[in-house]
Amino acid sequence: MDRNIESETGGAGHVTRKAVLRAALAAGLTAPAVLMGVPALARTLTGSEEAPALTPTCDDGDDPTPPQMEGPYFKPNSPRRTSLVDASTPGTRLTVSGYVFGLACRPVAGALLDFWQADVNGAYDNTGFRFRGHQFTDASGAFRLSTIVPGLYPGRTRHIHVKVQAPGRPVLTTQLYFPGEPRNNTDSLFDPRLLMTVRDAGGAKEAAFDFVLNVPQDPGPSPTPTPTPTGTPGGTWAAGATYRPGDSVTYGGRGYACLQAHTAQAGWEPPNAPALWRLL
Structure with missing residues (x-):
């Protein structure tokens, strides 16, 4: 199911746990505090930005992030690192960040993420470990990867491979995609549910994606609906601003x-x- 930013608020004002939790984690609050909290979006788009399809919102038993094939270029034993580039690496710099959640929208700490991708020319390093690396989510379930926008090669659109595994659970193998790529329409593997949210950042790119793993969790408290106040309390805050x-x-x-x-x-x-x- 494709979900955009608006649908994460449930259309009629319902806010999913995932949206609330992402907002709190981004603001530096703890998970227990936010799960008793109120509506907020973690990645509100502004200006002329459009909201692409996102991974399914985890909302008490919804579908996990869909898997995709591993492909022929995976290699085990990649180095542990959060950056796949150095000062001399050619290509447009790309930062990918996000969270790993379980089925109840609680963050998964210590989840393994193993990334691999093509270089700027569309080639994979099959002898060494260029553009290959693994890392673990922190206590808030967050990850961050520094890399480049991968190049194209025949038959495929632009993509990044990843394996994600919660401690002691099965591995999710999938791929992440870029919005607005012409080859998205011709790549038979392309899945719009795996689109990252991507924006320009000077001469670089910033991307966001949250994984939902098939990991059972206690649901915990739901976001508490906030009644719309009657009357005007005064002040400069204004709805619609x-x-x-x-x-x-x-x-x-x-x-x-x-x-x-x-x-x-x-x-x-x-x-x-x-x-x-x-x-x-």
Whole structure:
């Protein structure tokens, strides 16, 4: 199932655990605190950016991230590292970051991620370990990979291979894709559910993707619906306004600083959205 940013909020105001948890982790809050929290999006798109299809939202038993074939170029025993490049590596720099979740949308700490990809010319290193490396998620289930945008080779669109494994669980083998690639329409393996969210960052690219593993978890508390307040508490915060990190507002006689870029909505008032606003 393809899910965009809007559908992660459930359309009618329901916010999934995954969206809430991602927002809190991005804001530096702990998982227990956010699971008792309120709606917020971890990766709100602004301006003219469009939301591509995402991995399925984990929402109490929804589908895990879909697998894909390993292909002929996997090699075991890759070095442990979070960067596959150095100062002399040719190609457009790419940072891929995200989280690994289980079926109940709780982060999976210590999950193994083993990445491999083609170089800028579309070639794989089958004798050494260029553009190959593994790492483990941190305590919040987060990972971060520094690499380049892989080159193209005949028959395939642009992609990155990855194996993901929670401790003591089966391995998920899959591939990550780039939005807007012409060959996405002709590659028989391409799956829109595996599209990363990609944006320009100067002369580089930044990509985001969250994996949902088939790992049973206790569901924990659901996000608590926040009633839309009646009346006007006063202050400068306004629904429909666009806020950026560092912006300041007042609400209910108190001051707040914005933590993440977002467009304000009813129910996301500063005292109700600690993942978006910090009390001054």
